[in-house]
Amino acid sequence: MNEIKLFAPGTIANLSCGFDILGLCLDNVGDEMIIRKSNQKGIRITKIVGADLPFETEKNVAGVAALAMLETIETGFGFEIEIYKNIKAGSGIGSSAASSAGAVFGINELLGRPFTNKELVQFAMQGEKLASGSAHADNVAPALLGGFTLVRSYEPLDIIKIKSPDEMFATVIHPQIELRTSDARSILKQNISLKSAIVQWGNVGGLIAGLYTNDYELIGRSLHDEIVEPLRSILIPAFDLVKKSAIENGALGVGISGSGPSIFALSKGKETAEKVAKVMCEVYDGINLPYEIHVSKINDEGIKVLNSN
Known part of the structure; x- marks a missing residue:
């Protein structure tokens, strides 16, 4: 696999009583991303549609999350990321989380899934840290795991997925x-x-x-x-x-x-x-x-x- 296109969903965090620890994943609201392998090592943001966001890797939440992941695993190639934003920044439904989670999920797929989705949360949190100053997981966790998620602990990171009631x-x-x-x-x-x-x-x-x-x-x-x-x-x-x-x-x-x-x-x-x-x-x-x-x-x-x- 050399290229992947994915849907990175919006999320609702806090859920009233669960500040920084509870979140849920939306089904029909989200961004699209295309991630492909590149002969040039590192991470490059090559296209952004729908938002005025930085292309510099270290200033883009998707780039920062991806870099955090690549610091822990050796690859002989790099990755290019295209971002098609449908979630507006500052909307409160996980715009930065969608980009952060989507980047690490897509790269993980192209690498043959060396990490579980739960393990990817720690990398996606670094994108959230860039966006808000706090490495919180209540948006990126439901984006990566689906359903409702509970962050029982941040140190060490301990996340529980809870299936949504059917209705x-x-x-x-x-x-x-x-x-x-x-x-x-x-x-x-x-x-x-x-x-x-x-x-x-x-x-x-x-x-x-x-x-x-x-x-x-x-x-x-x-x-x-x-x-x-x-x-x-x-x-x-x-x-x-x-x-x-x-x-x-x-x-x-x-x-x-x-x-x-x-x-x-x-x-x-x-x-x-x-x-x-x-x-x-x-x-x-x-x-x-x-x-x-x-x-x-x-x-x-x-x-x-x-x-x-």
Whole structure:
């Protein structure tokens, strides 16, 4: 195999109560990438469509992730990467994670899979570090593994994949403003109260239990963020109204997707998810704010190979 074309999916991170540790993989939102072997050693970004991103390897998240991987394995050739961006930077649905995860996944395939998808997470995290200043895994893990993922530990890295309940759908609305992850992280408090921590721990445990037992009501009760959402929601136009409207129309829960400004809702069934999408759109239509809307089943596969040769 000398060339591979793949779909690098968008992701929703944090899932309200799981800051930096929980994420899920979307099914119909993502980038495409083409990666091919090259006689010239190293990593080169040769084409970027759909976004104004740096071609310099050390300044591009895909390049940085790929370099981190190649530092651990000897090859007699290099790689060229083409990136076709469909996820806007700063959207809150894992734009940098898609590029980072896609790069290491594709190279791993061309090398004959020397690493498991779970092992690839550590390399993809380096792309996230470039993008946000923090090597977090809550987006790259679901992109590589699919489904829901829990980062139990960062040192050492310990990630658990959780299969999505069959009827789970995500609705994501992206108001057309950019909110940089690094800026959204800068407003967070470094210390929290024990009372808030106890509430958050309970919700994380409840959400994981609900996913394993397909208990949609428990999932809904657990999608509550005591710590981050109160600070970040003020950066997102009409957040409270979008959340209220979605829940009143059947959403299990609503929260900030990643660092925002996208807002996600989880629902049982596609019909409810589409109804939730409609009322979310109505809120932003009412204040004349442009947006993109997505309704997606949870992607239990992760990155998908489109073709190879």
